[in-house]
Amino acid sequence: MKAFKPGVRMTVFVLLFLPILLALGNWQLQRGALKRELESNYLQQLTQLPMDLQKALDGTATSVNDALPLAPFTRVRLRGRYGEERFFLDNQVSDGQVGYWLFETFILASGSKALVNRGFIAASRQRDNLPTVASPQGEVTIVASFWPDFGLPPLLQERAWDPSWPKRVQRRDLKRMSALAESWASELRLEPGQPGELQAAPFAEPLSDAKHRGYALTWFGLAAALVFGYVAYGCRKPAIDAESTN
Numbered sequence: 464m465k466a467f468k469p470g471v472r473m474t475v476f477v478l479l480f481l482p483i484l485l486a487l488g489n490w491q492l493q494r495g496a497l498k499r500e501l502e503s504n505y506l507q508q509l510t511q512l513p514m515d516l517q518k519a520l521d522g523t524a525t526s527v528n529d530a531l532p533l534a535p536f537t538r539v540r541l542r543g544r545y546g547e548e549r550f551f552l553d554n555q556v557s558d559g560q561v562g563y564w565l566f567e568t569f570i571l572a573s574g575s576k577a578l579v580n581r582g583f584i585a586a587s588r589q590r591d592n593l594p595t596v597a598s599p600q601g602e603v604t605i606v607a608s609f610w611p612d613f614g615l616p617p618l619l620q621e622r623a624w625d626p627s628w629p630k631r632v633q634r635r636d637l638k639r640m641s642a643l644a645e646s647w648a649s650e651l652r653l654e655p656g657q658p659g660e661l662q663a664a665p666f667a668e669p670l671s672d673a674k675h676r677g678y679a680l681t682w683f684g685l686a687a688a689l690v691f692g693y694v695a696y697g698c699r700k701p702a703i704d705a706e707s708t709n
């Protein structure tokens with residue numbers, strides 16, 4: 464029977480990286496569980512009637528750059544008019560077309576501003592030129608859903624935003640967007656059929672936990688491979704040393 468002698472350096476290597484791989488796999492499982500919970504909340508909110516946003520905020524201390532104190536996917540009704548501040552969120556795809564999600568300010572009767580995601584619009588043939596989009600004139604009533612903030616995706620290099628309006632942006636950085644637009648730091652995703660809606664942004668797709676389950680399987684697979692390699696290395700090492708001494 465071969466002795467198990469993996470060596471100190473290999474043992475230290477495994478002890479360092481095995482907990483990291485297991486922690487990453489567990490983190491992905493937790494992210495998947497969160498997405499399933501959010502999906503359940505979303506389906507529940509679909510059955511609720513929209514509430515008047517201004518009445519919902521009465522008595523709450525909300526100011527510019529604050530996130531709205533609403534439960535995820537709460538349906539709200541807003542009365543007001545579209546503002547002049549626009550953000551074109553780049554690198555969006557719909558039915559094989561590349562384009563943008565258009566975020567535009569919406570000014571309530573109280574003077575407060577919300578960031579409304581009007582949906583998808585295809586990019587112009589010349590990427591240097593942003594699409595021309597008309598907005599409803601005068602006061603309108605819209606229904607939108609409060610979309611939770613899932614955090615910022617990684618970006619290799621942050622691009623400077625154009626000082627003028629409209630602005631092309633690479634990430635949905637609600638804090639930065641709200642600071643420039645003097646609005647709440649929350650996304651209100653316009654529902655289909657509402658005034659100003661372009662092509663409604665998808666709802667269910669980002670809530671799928673399939674991606675996180677796949678990542679978790681990858682991390683756990685790497686952990687299993689590390690353990691298997693450690694055992695195989697420990698069992699074979701004495702034989703290799705014996706041959707080297709002959």
